[in-house]
Amino acid sequence: xxxxxxxxxxxxxxxxxxxxxxxxxxxxxxxxxxxxxxxxxxxxxxxxxxxxxxxxxxxxxxxxxxxxxxxxxxxxxxxxxxxxxxxxxxxxxxxxxxxxxxxxxxxxxxxxxxxxxxxxxxxxxxxxxxxxxxxxxxxxxxxxxxxxxxxxxxxxxxxxxxxxxxxxxxxxxxxxxxxxxxxxxxxxxxxxxxxxxxxxxxxxxxxxxxxxxxxxxxxxxxxxxxxxxxxxxxxxxxxxxxxxxxxxxxxxxxxxxxxxxxxxxxxxxxxxxxxxxxxxxxxxxxxxxxxxxxxxxxxxxxxxxxxxxxxxx
Amino acid sequence: xxxxxxxxxxxxxxxxxxxxxxxxxxxxxxxxxxxxxxxxxxxxxxxxxxxxxxxxxxxxxxxxxxxxxxxxxxxxxxxxxxxxxxxxxxxxxxxxxxxxxxxxxxxxxxxxxxxxxxxxxxxxxxxxxxxxxxxxxxxxxxxxxxxxxxxxxxxxxxxxxxxxxxxxxxxxxxxxxxxxxxxxxxxxxxxxxxxxxxxxxxxxxxxxxxxxxxxxxxxxxxxxxxxxxxxxxxxxxxxxxxxxxxxxxxxxxxxxxxxxxxxxxxxxxxxxxxxxxxxxxxxxxxxxxxxxxxxxxxxxxxxxxxxxxxxxxxxxxxxxxxxxxxxxxxxxxxxxxxxxxxxxxxxxxxxxxxxxxxxxxxxxxxxxxxxxxxxxxxxxxxxxxxxxxxxxxxxxxxxxxxxxxxxxxxxxxxxxxxxxxxxxxxxxxxxxxxxxxxxxxxxxxxxxxxxxxxxxxxxxxxxxxxxxxxxxxxxxxxxxxxxxxxxxxxxxxxxxxxxxxxxxxxxxxxxxxxxxxxxxxxxxxxxxxxxxxxxxxxxxxxxxxxxxxxxxxxxxxxxxxxxxxxxxxxxxxxxxxxxxxxxxxxxxxxxxxxxxxxxxxxxxxxxxxxxxxxxxxxxxxxxxxxxxxxxxxxxxxxxxxxxxxxxxxxxxxxxxxxxxxxxxxxxxxxxxxxxxxxx
Numbered sequence: 001x002x003x004x005x006x007x008x009x010x011x012x013x014x015x016x017x018x019x020x021x022x023x024x025x026x027x028x029x030x031x032x033x034x035x036x037x038x039x040x041x042x043x044x045x046x047x048x049x050x051x052x053x054x055x056x057x058x059x060x061x062x063x064x065x066x067x068x069x070x071x072x073x074x075x076x077x078x079x080x081x082x083x084x085x086x087x088x089x090x091x092x093x094x095x096x097x098x099x100x101x102x103x104x105x106x107x108x109x110x111x112x113x114x115x116x117x118x119x120x121x122x123x124x125x126x127x128x129x130x131x132x133x134x135x136x137x138x139x140x141x142x143x144x145x146x147x148x149x150x151x152x153x154x155x156x157x158x159x160x161x162x163x164x165x166x167x168x169x170x171x172x173x174x175x176x177x178x179x180x181x182x183x184x185x186x187x188x189x190x191x192x193x194x195x196x197x198x199x200x201x202x203x204x205x206x207x208x209x210x211x212x213x214x215x216x217x218x219x220x221x222x223x224x225x226x227x228x229x230x231x232x233x234x235x236x237x238x239x240x241x242x243x244x245x246x247x248x249x250x251x252x253x254x255x256x257x258x259x260x261x262x263x264x265x266x267x268x269x270x271x272x273x274x275x276x277x278x279x280x281x282x283x284x285x286x287x288x289x290x291x292x293x294x295x296x297x298x299x300x301x302x303x304x305x306x307x308x309x310x311x312x313x
Numbered sequence: 314x315x316x317x318x319x320x321x322x323x324x325x326x327x328x329x330x331x332x333x334x335x336x337x338x339x340x341x342x343x344x345x346x347x348x349x350x351x352x353x354x355x356x357x358x359x360x361x362x363x364x365x366x367x368x369x370x371x372x373x374x375x376x377x378x379x380x381x382x383x384x385x386x387x388x389x390x391x392x393x394x395x396x397x398x399x400x401x402x403x404x405x406x407x408x409x410x411x412x413x414x415x416x417x418x419x420x421x422x423x424x425x426x427x428x429x430x431x432x433x434x435x436x437x438x439x440x441x442x443x444x445x446x447x448x449x450x451x452x453x454x455x456x457x458x459x460x461x462x463x464x465x466x467x468x469x470x471x472x473x474x475x476x477x478x479x480x481x482x483x484x485x486x487x488x489x490x491x492x493x494x495x496x497x498x499x500x501x502x503x504x505x506x507x508x509x510x511x512x513x514x515x516x517x518x519x520x521x522x523x524x525x526x527x528x529x530x531x532x533x534x535x536x537x538x539x540x541x542x543x544x545x546x547x548x549x550x551x552x553x554x555x556x557x558x559x560x561x562x563x564x565x566x567x568x569x570x571x572x573x574x575x576x577x578x579x580x581x582x583x584x585x586x587x588x589x590x591x592x593x594x595x596x597x598x599x600x601x602x603x604x605x606x607x608x609x610x611x612x613x614x615x616x617x618x619x620x621x622x623x624x625x626x627x628x629x630x631x632x633x634x635x636x637x638x639x640x641x642x643x644x645x646x647x648x649x650x651x652x653x654x655x656x657x658x659x660x661x662x663x664x665x666x667x668x669x670x671x672x673x674x675x676x677x678x679x680x681x682x683x684x685x686x687x688x689x690x691x692x693x694x695x696x697x698x699x700x701x702x703x704x705x706x707x708x709x710x711x712x713x714x715x716x717x718x719x720x721x722x723x724x725x726x727x728x729x730x731x732x733x734x735x736x737x738x739x740x741x742x743x744x745x746x747x748x749x750x751x752x753x754x755x756x757x758x759x760x761x762x763x764x765x766x767x768x769x770x771x772x773x774x775x776x777x778x779x780x781x782x783x784x785x786x787x788x789x790x791x792x793x794x795x796x797x798x799x800x801x802x803x804x805x806x807x808x809x810x811x812x813x814x815x816x817x818x819x820x821x822x823x824x825x826x827x828x829x830x831x832x833x834x835x836x837x838x839x840x841x842x843x844x845x846x847x848x849x850x851x852x853x854x855x856x857x858x859x860x861x862x863x864x865x866x867x868x869x870x871x872x873x874x875x876x877x878x879x880x881x882x883x884x885x886x887x888x889x890x891x892x893x894x895x896x897x898x899x900x901x902x903x904x905x906x907x908x909x910x911x912x913x914x915x916x917x918x919x920x921x922x923x924x925x926x927x928x929x930x931x932x933x934x935x936x937x938x939x940x941x942x943x944x945x946x947x948x949x950x951x952x953x954x955x956x957x958x959x960x961x962x963x964x965x966x967x968x969x970x971x972x973x974x975x976x977x978x979x980x981x982x983x984x985x986x987x988x989x990x991x992x
Contacts, residue, residue, distance in 0.1 A: 053872065055879070063771075079861055107756070130905055
């Protein structure tokens with residue numbers, strides 16, 4: 001019991017601190033690749049800190065749903081973060097929810113975010129909610145298929161169990177099924193975290209935005225919670241990718257050394273994945289909304305192929 | 314201590330007394346209303362007590378009173394399966410009858426409450442009969458009474474043309490399904506020489522392959538039509554919304570579950586398992602129903618029709634679990650089959666609860682605004698806060714989101730499907746994870762649909778005058794909804810304590826008690842147990858969410874205290890006068906999905922602009938958008954045409970001459986006699 005509590009507290013701190021850092025890193029890397037100076041990797045911390053110190057404006061038309069949404073987005077993302085192994089194979093809340101709980105808790109956060117978007121009566125909010133729910137609905141089966149491929153290999157939907165199995169066979173990612181599943185999940189990651197070519201996190205242009213449209217009416221501490229929650233969600237999904245497919249550096253025991261090594265490996269892996277995302281974002285243009293389903297269909301087919309190849313190879 | 318048969322008899326008596334007493338008092342509406350609702354409540358309470366006694370007892374109680382008619386006897390068997398379905402009946406009925414105290418008030422002086430009370434209690438009586446009958450003919454009689462009582466309730470607003478058409482469609486489909494069941498039972502009775510359910514069990518293994526196939530197809534058709542699986546669903550979204558809302562709740566929550574009960578009873582109990590292709594068929598039909606059901610629901614902006622389509626979706630999810638159970642049973646994995654069966658049965662109960670809750674919520678909205686069209690609603694969360702909260706809980710539960718009951722049963726369904734991959738050999742095992750991914754698609758689309766249903770109905774600004782003048786429902790209606798809201802939360806958070814309820818049922822049907830395997834860590838955590846290990850704890854998830862939200866709320870509270878918080882207008886792009894006309898509508902919300910799945914919907918739209926000088930300055934614009942109802946057009950319209958063609962041919966022998974009819978009767982008699990003699 002105390003072990004779970006200490007472990008959760010540590011992981012919680014890690015989640016809250018690393019998530020804005022990762023967003024900042026992606027922004028800076030992207031700027032550098034586009035020969036801009038960029039805001040600096042600490043910018044996301046500054047943004048959150050600034051927003052927490054601002055007054056709030058609540059739309060006149062909004063109900064209590066609008067106010068409940070930031071808490072739900074933040075709460076679900078953080079809780080999910082406790083179910084995922086980060087630096088060791090042992091996630092503190094692994095027993096209380098596996099990968100299905102992760103997907104469905106994120107869906108709960110999204111459910112409220114979409115309600116919050118519609119609650120104000122602004123057309124932007126409705127537009128964002130409609131698009132978000134549509135894209136996530138189409139991304140879901142691809143995500144599940146890819147996850148099932150890994151889960152069936154590990155005979156468990158618990159992420160700690162999956163990580164333990166993965167640690168035993170570190171080079172398994174070279175198997176066709178794992179590579180296909182990784183590709184499928186990577187596309188889903190792009191869609192779920194609202195990155196180019198699916199959504200553009202840097203725009204407030206009504207024709208292109210999805211996530212930003214839903215949160216347009218939020219301000220002050222509420223916006224800080226939502227942005228923080230969104231960056232934690234991004235971190236969680238990226239962690240899911242790097243730790244299930246590339247378990248290097250994960251260990252199952254608890255010494256200062258293993259934790260240190262685990263943390264170093266973990267950050268390095270995250271940085272690599274961030275580089276991949278930045279490359280994709282820089283070399284691609286945003287897709288038209290109705291081309292996005294085709295991209296996600298590709299992810300679904302990759303997932304299905306991954307599943308089929310588990311018993312072909 | 315009250316004994317099971319007495320409680321059961323009392324519950325039947327309460328329903329029967331309620332039916333006839335309220336009919337007798339039809340001239341005194343207030344009395345009839347009270348009789349109708351109290352009798353239903355008493356019946357539900359006693360029925361619930363009976364099922365608790367049966368589940369605690371574990372072994373079946375059976376009684377039979379001979380009738381003197383060959384093959385027919387008043388046989389009842391109260392076993393664990395019947396007990397469970399009676400529980401799934403009692404919980405929602407208790408809520409619906411409390412709700413009806415307030416809901417039926419508006420009928421007073423306008424409609425015949427006595428007749429309503431008669432049909433309502435008769436429906437409940439026949440449902441109890443269906444779940445407990447142990448004789449094929451008694452079952453069919455209860456089945457038919459149920460269909461007729463439901464018909465009477467569906468067409469309660471019979472002055473409406475749409476209602477009459479829906480009622481006609483319903484009664485036609487109900488009789489096709491009764492016909493299929495009659496043939497199916499005839500087949501079994503022919504093989505055994507008895508109509509008792511107990512006599513089918515020993516003979517089932519001796520049926521030939523052809524007989525087994527025929528029996529499966531007939532029963533699957535019969536029960537499938539009643540359950541509203543695609544492609545036999547067309548009556549469901551027509552009939553359920555036009556009934557009074559408390560009846561809609563019963564129809565969608567419980568009456569369609571008689572199809573699930575029938576399949577479980579016949580396929581798992583009486584036939585003792587079906588071939589694996591049949592299980593696969595059930596699974597595939599389940600997947601198709603789930604995905605198409607939710608896709609059609611997304612296109613609806615009639616609140617009650619939307620909910621009706623979701624019933625099709627949830628029946629699909631239940632059939633996924635049931636299909637998996639049938640396959641595992643044949644494949645020799647009884648424990649896995651038990652897990653899959655628990656998933657299906659648990660979802661049956663959960664759907665009964667949250668679907669009733671949502672229909673009752675829709676009923677309150679309808680009661681208050683007088684419209685079912687979501688495009689005329691909006692902002693109802695302010696005048697109707699309690700209804701909105703209950704509806705929100707129902708929406709979260711039906712979308713399968715944690716930590717409520719819908720999540721718990723869908724989680725078990727996922728685990729059963731994933732286990733199927735390892736348990737079944739051959740290429741068919743790939744179907745299990747694929748079905749799982751379709752369940753994910755269904756869940757995500759359902760969430761999208763309920764974002765739409767809740768937000769367009771309850772959030773933002775009212776879109777029409779009726780919604781502006783809305784008022785909260787009377788207290789009894791709120792109590793009814795509150796009870797179901799509590800049940801949604803209790804069955805989700807307390808799932809591990811509820812699971813032992815299924816033990817008696819799985820032991821009876823599959824010889825396995827698995828609830829102990831499904832619970833670990835001192836009853837805190839739900840576990841998939843066997844082949845694939847996975848664990849989840851809705852309770853810890855709920856507590857964890859609360860614990861994480863509290864510091865966030867403190868952070869915000871400090872910020873608000875120091876830096877202030879005020880109300881301001883919504884961003885209107887600098888153009889003043891943002892009104893309800895700028896809001897997103899239900900149609901607009903689902904536009905993206907309509908475009909993406911246009912292959913299925915075949916949307917058609919028509920825009921007419923009226924202008925004086927230039928088309929760029931229209932005076933008025935008329936917009937019409939429609940989607941094609943594929944099944945009606947491609948499957949049922951040709952069928953209907955064929956039937957009409959045949960019947961117009963048949964007309965030539967119906968000349969109207971009495972001599973011809975006498976000749977027909979004579980010829981038939983001779984043929985029957987010859988047939989009898991030959992035997």
